[in-house]
Amino acid sequence: MAYRRHRPSRNWGARVHEITWAGLDALVLENELLRVTVLAGKGGDIAEFCFKPRDMDFVWLSPDGLRNPRDVAGGGADDTAVFLDSYEGGWQEVLPNGGAPSDYRGAAFAQHGEVAGLPWDADIVADGADEVAVRLTVRARRMPLRLAKTLRLRAGEAELVVEEELANESGVGLDVMWGHHIVFGAPFLRPGHRIRLPGGARVVPHETAIARGGRRVAAGGPYRWPRVPGAGGGEVDLDVVPGHGAPSEIVYLTGLDEGRYEVVDPDGGLGLRVRWDATVLPHLWLWQESGATTGHPWWGRAYVMGLEPFAGYPTDGLAAAAGNGTALRLDAHSTRSLWVRAGVIDGEGT
Template sequence: MRRNWAARLRSVILDGLRAVVLENERLRVTVVPGKGGDVVEFLHKPTDTDFVWLSPQGLRDPAHHLQGAADDVAQFVDHYEGGWQEVFPNGGAPCEYRGARLAQHGEVAGLPWDCEITADSEEEVAVRLSVRTRRLPYLVEKTFRLRAGTAALETEGRVTNESDVELHAMWGQHIVYGRPFLRPGARIRLPDGVTVIPHDTAINPLGRRVKAGGPWTWPVVPADGGGETDLSVVPERGAPSDIVYLTGFAEGWYEIAGEVGLRVEWDAEVLPYLWMWQEVGASAGYPWWGRAYTVGLEPFAGMPTDGLERAVANGTALTLGPRETRTLTMRVEVLA
């Protein structure tokens, strides 16, 4: 029987794509198996706060995009609706790995996933998503679980090397925040002892927030052009775009809060880096056109955002032996 109380599930069509809604008394979470298993809604019902950033272009079905010049960046960016993506086995820029050409954040974020219900009771609901990559021999699985009465979403991820050879991968949780939740002055809190590694070069020709070099100590770091910048404070609209990599997590967690907050916990032994991406209106060209105000706080295995080939070369990529499975647990909880 379809419930409208306690923990419950709904199947919906969202902008032409199949989606599933996990809901209880406090949260509503919408997942799109038809496009990468993306989380496109993380709504705290008591305060009517949706934490995810929704891009101006909205949700688009990649299968319907037939026009425009083909390139390995547009495959992800032209269909990027914001929210939360699973990134595997390539993080960041297109690259080539052992003869396989991998697109921006490829492969699983652009593929349709299978979906099955694994729990459906008043006490808890859960769905399991799964997909096989096309160019590398991986099976990727992810279970979303919501228990009655809580303001926390739990996930359990698994990646399996289905070949008889050792392989590498970058594995990331591309979680981005936006308005109305994200506002100038919102605070980001991390464990003690975290260090900041700036990206090699500026991602925007207008400059960057953090001075190149480092590593620096979180949160107050040297600013590009002199002085200091406090990375724990979300900047005003128009501040320079930037990306840095945070590491040294004894425990994997962060909190981001304004009037209401969110705590994200993950296994830092599996994903030892946190990518911090800031696009707050400074980029006037493709693909943002000055319309983006978002901060991404993205747990990752591998860095920088130059693709798997670079992560293998610098020793930060995830290694999976023949037939090996790696698992990842996460918990995302509203602080209100």
């Protein structure tokens, strides 16, 4: 990480701090309303998104906390656990493989491989009381990809702006899965919270249940959002966050009129609004783990929900997404840009 050892100190307006967390380089972007911690040493993860007036962190942190990926567990080799062993929750960048381990054109990828497990270079590119910004860059190791993202926070605004550039540095066309693995949990998420989406969404269930406890949504589809056939009959309201112990589930939302969703507490109106360029990431993965998985990796301790803008589905990996035509196609020596914004909703009508 590029440190600014003689950077002027400031404790008002927008500011940025360089810290170490669990032995990993990290940057903290902060203003009067938000504190956002970004792990340069691990995937460029956003491990904190705290709304300061309510001391409310929207991202979930796992019971095991943050672990340095170099601190490898003593168990056997496992291409799924390589992600989960150092998964702290939060918000990850996923590229070029989404979900399960997969082989693509001779390259073998682990779960959510590969940039989520790599250290990123970081530099502070704006440092004023009115605005701060940091730029993170990484090169994948098994595909000729370079990804750069700038995270920007302005004074007085409860919104983080992310601007990205993905480059294919080779002379051959490539398929990639590209996504933002955004996960909500305690202290924010509770049963009864509402998911708001723009019109046009269709629900495509994952082909099989993801846990032994069965599933909530009937196989088949696509169905119209939000009321879908239940696996045991009747209907399931997918726009209402289920209670503790509900079956684990993952579905894919397609056909969105725009890239936008909101997760809101109906009692007080506090929530988070995420917007993005849906021409680049046209799908939205909805993952819910409400405590039904009593074996590895959750052991009944997770009550979480992921709402993840993505290019490509299902979670069976890049080969499957390339095969069904949902992966993002990068032409030779081409670059794709993306923007994502995450802002706090503080009360109804905000």
